[in-house]
Amino acid sequence: MTTRKSARKRAQRKYRITPDSRCERCGISRRETILTRNHKDGDTFNNEDDNIEILCFPCHAETDMDAGLWGWSQL
Numbered sequence: 001m002t003t004r005k006s007a008r009k010r011a012q013r014k015y016r017i018t019p020d021s022r023c024e025r026c027g028i029s030r031r032e033t034i035l036t037r038n039h040k041d042g043d044t045f046n047n048e049d050d051n052i053e054i055l056c057f058p059c060h061a062e063t064d065m066d067a068g069l070w071g072w073s074q075l
């Protein structure tokens with residue numbers, strides 16, 4: 001059995017959306033738009049830090065269109 005090395009990490013610490021959060025692609029701030037959490041691999045249950053990025057709607061739409069899915073899991 002493999003070790004669950006990331007199980008104890010506070011996975012959402014970095015990616016909790018706060019008023020100071022910014023889109024990781026265009027840099028727009030939470031104060032100016034709605035930010036969402038994008039799951040890079042399309043798996044909304046994979047909440048590892050490196051699978052999540054904070055994006056605004058337009059940037060999120062682009063990534064999900066590329067991936068062929070719409071993942072509005074967390075607003």
Ligand SMILES: [Zn+2]
Pocket residue numbers: 023024025026027028055056057058059060
């Ligand atoms: Zn953006």
